[in-house]
Amino acid sequence: xxxxxxxxxxxxxxxxxxxxxxxxxxxxxxxxxxxGYGAPPPIVAGFDLxxxxxxxxxxxxxxxxxxxTAAYAxxxxxxxxGRISAGRVAFKGQDLLTMPAARQREIRGKHIxxxxxxxxxxxxxxxxxxxQIGNVWRAHNAGSAxxxxxxxxxxxxxxxxxxxxxxxxxxxxxxSGGMAQRVLIAIALSSTPELLIADEPxxxxxxxxxxxxxxxxxxxxxxxxxxxxxxxxxxxIVANYCDRVLVMREGRIVEDMTAAAYRRAPRRSxxxxxxxxxTLATPGEDDQxxxxxxxxxxxxxxxxxxxTKRVQAVSDVSFDIAxxxxxxxxxxxxxxxxxxxxxxxxxxxxxEGRVLYRGEPLNTLGKTGMRRIRSKLQIVLQDPYDSLxxxxxxxxxxxxxxxxxxDLSGAGRAKRVEELLAQVDLPKTVAALRPRDLGSxxxxxxxxxxxxxxxxxxxVLDEPTSVLAPAARxxxxxxxxxLQAELGVSFLFISHDLTTVSQICHRIAVMYLSQVVEVGTxxxxxxxxxxxxxxxxLASHLDPHPEERRVDRxxxxxxxxxxxxxxxxxxxxxxxxxCPHAVERCATEPQKLVRAADGRMLRCxxxxxxxxxxxxxxxxxxx
Amino acid sequence: MLLRYIGRRVAVSIVQLLGLVVVxxxxxxxxxxxxxxxLVGLNASKEAYAQASHSLGLDQPLxxxxxxxxxLDGRGGGLLEGHLGVSWVTNGSVLTEIGQTLPVTIQLLxxxxxxxxLIAVPVGIAGASRPGGAFDRGVFVYGLFGGSQPEFWWxxxxxxxxFFKLGIAPAPLGLVNPMDMPSEPITGFILLDSLxxxxxxxxxxxxxxxxxxxxxxxFILSGPIIKMVRxxxxxxxxxxxxxxxxxxxxRESTVTRYAFRIALAPALTLVGILYxxxxxxxxxxxxxxxxxxxxxxxxxxxxxxDYPAIQGVVLVITSISLGIYLVLxxxxxxxxxxxxxx
Ligand SMILES: Nc1ncnc2c1ncn2[C@@H]1O[C@H](COP(=O)(O)OP(=O)(O)OP(=O)(O)O)[C@@H](O)[C@H]1O
Ligand code: SF4
Ligand SMILES: [Mg+2]
Numbered sequence: 001x002x003x004x005x006x007x008x009x010x011x012x013x014x015x016x017x018x019x020x021x022x023x024x025x026x027x028x029x030x031x032x033x034x035x036g037y038g039a040p041p042p043i044v045a046g047f048d049l050x051x052x053x054x055x056x057x058x059x060x061x062x063x064x065x066x067x068x069t070a071a072y073a074x075x076x077x078x079x080x081x082g083r084i085s086a087g088r089v090a091f092k093g094q095d096l097l098t099m100p101a102a103r104q105r106e107i108r109g110k111h112i113x114x115x116x117x118x119x120x121x122x123x124x125x126x127x128x129x130x131x132q133i134g135n136v137w138r139a140h141n142a143g144s145a146x147x148x149x150x151x152x153x154x155x156x157x158x159x160x161x162x163x164x165x166x167x168x169x170x171x172x173x174x175x176s177g178g179m180a181q182r183v184l185i186a187i188a189l190s191s192t193p194e195l196l197i198a199d200e201p202x203x204x205x206x207x208x209x210x211x212x213x214x215x216x217x218x219x220x221x222x223x224x225x226x227x228x229x230x231x232x233x234x235x236x237i238v239a240n241y242c243d244r245v246l247v248m249r250e251g252r253i254v255e256d257m258t259a260a261a262y263r264r265a266p267r268r269s270x271x272x273x274x275x276x277x278x279t280l281a282t283p284g285e286d287d288q289x290x291x292x293x294x295x296x297x298x299x300x301x302x303x304x305x306x307x308t309k310r311v312q313a314v315s316d317v318s319f320d321i322a323x324x325x326x327x328x329x330x331x332x333x334x335x336x337x338x339x340x341x342x343x344x345x346x347x348x349x350x351x352e353g354r355v356l357y358r359g360e361p362l363n364t365l366g367k368t369g370m371r372r373i374r375s376k377l378q379i380v381l382q383d384p385y386d387s388l389x390x391x392x393x394x395x396x397x398x399x400x401x402x403x404x405x406x407d408l409s410g411a412g413r414a415k416r417v418e419e420l421l422a423q424v425d426l427p428k429t430v431a432a433l434r435p436r437d438l439g440s441x442x443x444x445x446x447x448x449x450x451x452x453x454x455x456x457x458x459x460v461l462d463e464p465t466s467v468l469a470p471a472a473r474x475x476x477x478x479x480x481x482x483l484q485a486e487l488g489v490s491f492l493f494i495s496h497d498l499t500t501v502s503q504i505c506h507r508i509a510v511m512y513l514s515q516v517v518e519v520g521t522x523x524x525x526x527x528x529x530x531x532x533x534x535x536x537x538l539a540s541h542l543d544p545h546p547e548e549r550r551v552d553r554x555x556x557x558x559x560x561x562x563x564x565x566x567x568x569x570x571x572x573x574x575x576x577x578x579c580p581h582a583v584e585r586c587a588t589e590p591q592k593l594v595r596a597a598d599g600r601m602l603r604c605x606x607x608x609x610x611x612x613x614x615x616x617x618x619x620x621x622x623x
Numbered sequence: 624m625l626l627r628y629i630g631r632r633v634a635v636s637i638v639q640l641l642g643l644v645v646v647x648x649x650x651x652x653x654x655x656x657x658x659x660x661x662l663v664g665l666n667a668s669k670e671a672y673a674q675a676s677h678s679l680g681l682d683q684p685l686x687x688x689x690x691x692x693x694x695l696d697g698r699g700g701g702l703l704e705g706h707l708g709v710s711w712v713t714n715g716s717v718l719t720e721i722g723q724t725l726p727v728t729i730q731l732l733x734x735x736x737x738x739x740x741l742i743a744v745p746v747g748i749a750g751a752s753r754p755g756g757a758f759d760r761g762v763f764v765y766g767l768f769g770g771s772q773p774e775f776w777w778x779x780x781x782x783x784x785x786f787f788k789l790g791i792a793p794a795p796l797g798l799v800n801p802m803d804m805p806s807e808p809i810t811g812f813i814l815l816d817s818l819x820x821x822x823x824x825x826x827x828x829x830x831x832x833x834x835x836x837x838x839x840x841x842f843i844l845s846g847p848i849i850k851m852v853r854x855x856x857x858x859x860x861x862x863x864x865x866x867x868x869x870x871x872x873x874r875e876s877t878v879t880r881y882a883f884r885i886a887l888a889p890a891l892t893l894v895g896i897l898y899x900x901x902x903x904x905x906x907x908x909x910x911x912x913x914x915x916x917x918x919x920x921x922x923x924x925x926x927x928x929d930y931p932a933i934q935g936v937v938l939v940i941t942s943i944s945l946g947i948y949l950v951l952x953x954x955x956x957x958x959x960x961x962x963x964x965x
Pocket of ligand 3: 068
């Protein structure tokens with residue numbers, strides 16, 4: 001990722017590709033582009049870039065480095081009170097910033113399409129989306145309102161929206177994030193632009209939807225030979241779709257290399273580099289011992305206000321966690337991961353089923369019994385700011401569980417707080433600070449320290465790394481691995497970040513729409529995923545591969561459509577509406593979680609009957 | 624769906640109104656005031672006082688008075704049958720008196736608000752299109768200037784300039800030439816009635832008489848409404864979807880329309896609230912121009928401790944305000960589909 005510029009330029013394999021691109025004429029050129037929001041320094045400062053015809057260019061940059069500001073500036077726009085104060089943008093050689101407004105308007109939307117980060121905010125909340133697509137089309141093409149409406153339906157169909165006619169009638173707030181993003185893609189592509197600028201088009205979307213969308217974008221722009229500037233923070237996206245990679249830092253481009261060179265640059269990957277074997281402690285092999293925690297057919301539903309229906313958040317989930325083991329719980333948003341985690345600690349009562357702590361059912365425990373066990377079962381939440389009281393110092397925060405569950409004196413507690421801070425690699429001076437003085441990485445460590453205060457056996461980690469920057473994420477994973485080796489605690493690690501999961505978990509449970517569909521060792525699940533959902537989930541995972549891109553190979557394990565609502569669940573197999581392997585029987589027969597010959601648990605009769613064959617995902621590789 | 628919503632809102636409004644009437648009924652009677660003395664004079668004999676007190680019903684226990692007012696005492700003719708009672712001062716029906724004064728005010732306010740909106744909307748939008756520009760700053764100064772003086776002052780200034788000095792405005796003595804015989808009202812709104820009768824000369828004459836009071840109100844109202852439109856417009860123009868609409872190459876007029884629709888809803892709320900406030904609050908302008916509106920009637924009723932008239936005015940003004948809020952909510956739901964769902 002930090003390869004020096006000249007070295008990558010010389011990379012032999014990239015030479016052919018880049019020479020070809022060099023020959024193509026430039027579509028968009030920016031030089032010295034500078035945008036500020038009043039107070040200096042400018043957010044975009046001396047931004048240079050060239051995009052050639054037919055190129056798929058990736059722009060990588062961390063949050064806040066000015067990517068979105070630059071994207072609008074390339075169209076000659078800035079969000080008020082921002083202003084483009086210097087620089088030049090040329091579209092096919094014509095200066096975009098100085099040309100008459102009418103000509104500018106023609107280029108925006110007709111020749112350059114834009115997709116932005118927050119699709120629901122970018123759509124007019126008061127107009128039906130069909131009208132909005134039509135309005136953009138009519139601004140650039142001669143045609144009647146009826147023709148525009150037809151065009152809107154065609155565009156929505158093109159970007160893969162089911163039932164496009166009905167969707168044109170929807171308002172932005174009635175769409176899911178994925179669908180709103182598709183509408184934006186439809187708007188951006190409606191006049192077949194020569195250049196598409198996509199600013200984090202899939203941030204906040206689930207991985208299977210992300211892959212669907214990016215595939216579609218790739219296909220439609222290839223079909224029309226359009227160029228693409230894809231702005232993102234995710235290295236995986238860049239590595240899997242782009243021809244050329246730019247890296248942006250503090251408002252300017254600092255690196256420019258071919259994607260092939262970029263992919264070969266050393267970095268972490270799934271099960272990569274064998275570092276897992278070194279750092280992941282093996283849990284107690286003693287099969288006889290009762291698991292620390294056993295989940296036994298737990299379900300949980302929530303009533304829907306003002307209706308007799310209910311949201312099925314968790315259906316019939318069972319698994320065990322051994323001492324010193326980490327079980328990963330993966331799945332897309334809304335699949336029920338968080339609810340499972342909370343049911344384990346009785347923060348939410350299960351509607352059905354039981355949870356056993358060292359063989360003792362938690363649901364029969366009274367207040368005092370539960371209090372005794374509560375100090376042994378802890379939870380760390382996603383947003384470190386939310387879970388800490390901003391008025392309390394770190395010392396107070398960490399002393400509180402000690403006051404509650406131990407009889408340590410004030411001095412004893414202060415000493416224990418020091419120990420805890422040392423355990424999570426923070427200096428003891430932190431004790432005097434308040435949450436607002438700390439970054440999110442450090443705050444998440446405080447949350448972990450608080451969970452560790454009473455020497456627990458088991459901690460639920462609910463997406464603990466998802467709000468952290470990549471560097472903080474890596475060091476938090478290292479910390480968790482070390483703590484487990486030292487203290488022997490068990491973790492339930494909830495996450496949709498498969499890379500992190502693969503680094504930290506012994507076993508993995510995959511959830512889809514309230515059910516567990518597959519449980520197996522990390523090795524089994526990542527090297528040879530069996531359930532169609534697991535296969536698609538892993539195939540959607542955009543991990544950089546040194547040799548090839550996702551778009552260069554035929555991906556078969558792809559899901560269709562959107563995730564059904566947990567209020568109206570499908571009748572038979574829950575995946576049936578999206579599964580590429582579904583047959584008639586799947587639509588009627590509810591699936592049970594059954595143990596397969598190799599020891600893993602699966603919820604798909606076709607896999608169990610060996611009808612699907614091996615997975616063909618060349619995803620996992622040893623770098 | 625919509626009808627049910629309206630029905631529910633109206634039902635709630637009626638309950639609110641009844642509650643308000645009850646509260647007002649007892650509150651004014653708790654005031655340390657003596658309406659009888661005010662009526663018969665301080666020098667009146669004990670007998671005259673007692674007789675007056677009896678004829679007003681004030682010698683009865685509070686509860687009996689209350690039942691009587693609502694028409695629950697078996698004799699009928701109370702509020703529940705739509706009677707607002709008889710004014711203690713004029714002996715006329717309160718309902719009739721309000722029916723004469725209210726249209727005057729509504730006519731004045733409606734005309735003023737329409738003109739204000741016709742000015743404020745384009746001016747606000749123009750100011751928002753270049754915030755901090757010369758035009759925007761000019762409008763800001765105007766708002767400060769207009770709002771810094773009370774409305775009766777502006778009214779007097781206009782009379783001084785346009786009537787005394789220039790002589791192009793009529794004397795501030797009501798809506799019609801005092802010499803003319805007023806015709807029987809049809810709706811009570813003189814402008815409307817004259818049109819219905821086809822008397823265009825009367826129509827123009829009334830408009831002429833309304834010019835200065837309307838000008839005064841427009842002058843006062845346009846400041847805050849322009850400011851509101853401008854601010855909402857600035858916010859809307861800075862929002863994501865407007866920026867995106869520009870990036871999609873929509874015409875400037877379409878972009879403005881997108882933004883205006885968002886800016887409209889909060890501006891309408893202000894207009895609705897101001898209208899409700901001005902119903903009772905236009906009294907100064909009404910007085911300066913001797914228009915005889917509901918504001919003047921209310922003040923007269925309060926000064927004379929004319930309880931039935933006070934209660935009637937409160938009831939009528941509040942019901943109009945509640946009606947305006949209901950209409951505003953419906954308009955909201957039409958312009959913003961997000962509201963309709965919730
Ligand atoms: N309207 C504004 N006024 C002032 N500062 C702003 C405004 N919009 C953005 N900024 C600042 O400009 C910087 C860059 O913002 P920008 O949205 O371009 O970053 P980004 O790289 O796209 O970030 P992310 O990955 O979070 O989307 C940030 O520090 C942000 O706080
Ligand atoms: S049961 Fe059928 S629909 Fe469900 S995952 Fe298996 S093959 Fe797909
Ligand atoms: Mg951004």
